[in-house]
Amino acid sequence: MNVDIIKGASCGFCSGVMRAIKLAREAAQGDVRVYTLGPVIHNPQVVESLEKSNIISVDDIKGLSGGDTVLIRSHGITEELEEEIRRKKLNIIDATCPKVKRAQRICTNLAENYSKVFIIGISEHPEVQGILSRGSGRAKVISSLEEAAKEEKFRDAGILVQTTYRTEKFYEIVSELLKKGRVIKIENTICEETITRQEEVSELSLKVDLMYVVGGKNSSNTKRLFESSSKNVTSLYIETPEEISPRQLTGKKRIGIVSGASTPIDTVNRIEERIKKELKKSKKEGKKTK
Amino acid sequence: MNVDIIKGASCGFCSGVMRAIKLAREAAQGDVRVYTLGPVIHNPQVVESLEKSNIISVDDIKGLSGGDTVLIRSHGITEELEEEIRRKKLNIIDATCPKVKRAQRICTNLAENYSKVFIIGISEHPEVQGILSRGSGRAKVISSLEEAAKEEKFRDAGILVQTTYRTEKFYEIVSELLKKGRVIKIENTICEETITRQEEVSELSLKVDLMYVVGGKNSSNTKRLFESSSKNVTSLYIETPEEISPRQLTGKKRIGIVSGASTPIDTVNRIEERIKKELKKSKKEGKKTK
Structure with missing residues (x-):
């Protein structure tokens, strides 16, 4: 047979992940250590190989101090953490995927123009947390059709979505949110x-x-x-x-x-x-x- | 039993129709004749009673001349016809329903900000024709789910809807259009x-x-x-x-x-x-x- x-x-790898690894490797030339905030990718073998190249994954920036180089992985980080890194005067390599960066900017923009912002995505996902933090307190994550159905009516809202979300599910949730308000701007930020x-x-x-x-x-x-x-x-x-x-x-x-x-x-x-x-x-x- | x-x-009557009849009756005081562009409402008995009060329905403005009073009924008219009336120096009583007026303004606004505008509604309806004329040539009427499905992909679009459209059908058509573009602003202009x-x-x-x-x-x-x-x-x-x-x-x-x-x-x-x-x-x- x-x-x-x-x-x-x-x-x-997608282009965002590829870029993050490339940036990490480039920065870790000579004897520079690069600390990544969380593993660049969720793959033990790759992480191990990166460690050998002086690219070390850390859970937070507590142990780091001025002059240390920190890499923001493709998922991006929250605005608060970004500020903390700046305050600590660490060297930043921002490997946030450009598509995630765009979604973050869109979230800021929607929050400036609409009274509510819905981010369709998995709430605990680091990318979503990073986008959410840019919503000026007006943003909210919606993770399911049921959650959307429970939403109260609103005057106007902006909607965006986790870059790796499933397209059909996004449409489904948006269709539900449509019923809740009269003015809605939708930015389909799912990446190509x-x-x-x-x-x-x-x-x-x-x-x-x-x-x-x-x-x-x-x-x-x-x-x-x-x-x-x-x-x-x-x-x-x-x-x-x-x-x-x-x-x-x-x-x-x-x-x-x-x-x-x-x-x-x-x-x-x-x-x-x-x-x-x-x-x-x-x-x-x-x-x-x- | x-x-x-x-x-x-x-x-x-809805408030828009009520307002149009009130404006017509007020204007037709004394010996002033009021010409309505099309019957104020589609009801022969009401139209007959209005005729007795000097409120006459005409199909177009051809027979009218400067000084004549013309009433725009609640559906509204096209921008072109409005300009023609102004050129003819007729007296205008604008009884366009305020909700229709709002939809017209929204269409102008969406056409300024989006590369495409979709008006969900019945294309031959006078209200829809009036809204369409305010779309700077970028607007298009979508009357069915099938028409929406046939639409080509677009970069960005604004969507609005005939004020008397069926809500569920509007949602259905918008859900289909969602699949066609990445940035969509939806204005649900269906009246309360x-x-x-x-x-x-x-x-x-x-x-x-x-x-x-x-x-x-x-x-x-x-x-x-x-x-x-x-x-x-x-x-x-x-x-x-x-x-x-x-x-x-x-x-x-x-x-x-x-x-x-x-x-x-x-x-x-x-x-x-x-x-x-x-x-x-x-x-x-x-x-x-x-």
Whole structure:
């Protein structure tokens, strides 16, 4: 039996993550240590390799002092933390993804012009926290249709969205908020790369009979890809090749692989290799039992 | 058998129509003739009574000349026609409904700030034509979900809506347009009275087993009330009491009456009387046949 393995065309880091890693590596030349606020990406191997290059992940800026170099990762940070960093006179490398930066600016702008601002997204996500902090106290995160339905009526509002949010869910929530107010400005801040990935997953999931969705279990954008894929086909959410078992592959003829925006292409390639290996093994065993 | 007749609380003229008739009557004092551009309301009896008070409906301004008084009815007119009236130096009484006037201003404003403007409404409706003319050539009318689905992608757009449009249909069309662009400003210009009427019809239609929807067959807002009512209960769209037949009433226990924004309360009352009369008759006949 011939099995096709189809990888999504946009697998690997998104441009925002790629840029953050590049900026970190560039800054950590010579004997400069670069402290990143939280891991640049949620991938232990990558973080380990960065550590060897003098790029160290820290949870907060408490232990740092003037002259130390701190890198803001692609998610961005809150306005308060940014001010704190400035007060401490740390060297800042701002690797906030330009699309996130734009969403932050839009939030500030909407808060200046509308009495309420809704940020559609996962409230605990660092990107959303960073955007929220720019809402002059007028912004609020909406994470579900139910939350939107519970909202009271408002006079006017601005709406924006986490850059990696699922497009359909965004539309759904906005449609609900439409009923609550008379003047609404909507800024669809979902990034183009996110949209491409989502479209790819939707298309690919209709063509395969098993989908591997690769990414950190704590990755918000990978979760959304998994949700989309699961609607159409049996889907498995994995972080490493070790999670692949021969049983998953039994009887499958077309297997898809897609990945979140913070998954190294290397991980995706190793997963592809592992699938091939397992298929080969089971083919041999199949022949033996004949 | 006891039959309940329930009239919608907001039956009768809406405030915009009431205001237009009041302005016309005030202007037509003494021997001043007032020419209205089209009938003030689509009701032959009312138009006839206005004619006796020197308020004459004309189709256009061709026959009029300087010094003549012309009344713009609640629907409003196009910017071009307004300029023509000014050029002709006619006396203008602007009875454009203030809510329509507001929608016209919003259209001008959206056209100044957005590359596209969508007016959700019935394209041939005079109100919509008037709003459209204020869109600096950037505005376009969308009349259905299908039309919205066919729209090409756009960078940014403003959306507004005919003041008497059906709220649910507006939301539906906006939800479709959401998918087409990234920056959208929505101005829900449906008037409060329209919303109240619609809510009333929706509630009442769930309580009765027959609904009379009263209004001109060419009245856009009455059509929408009829659509809403028909979803829940057998509904009859009538203009006059003469359209009521005993057969319609057979077996009905709760009968509702609602009316469009341009239906005189007098018509509604006469319809109520006619229903009562027919019910009485059939009761007597019922007794006779026993």
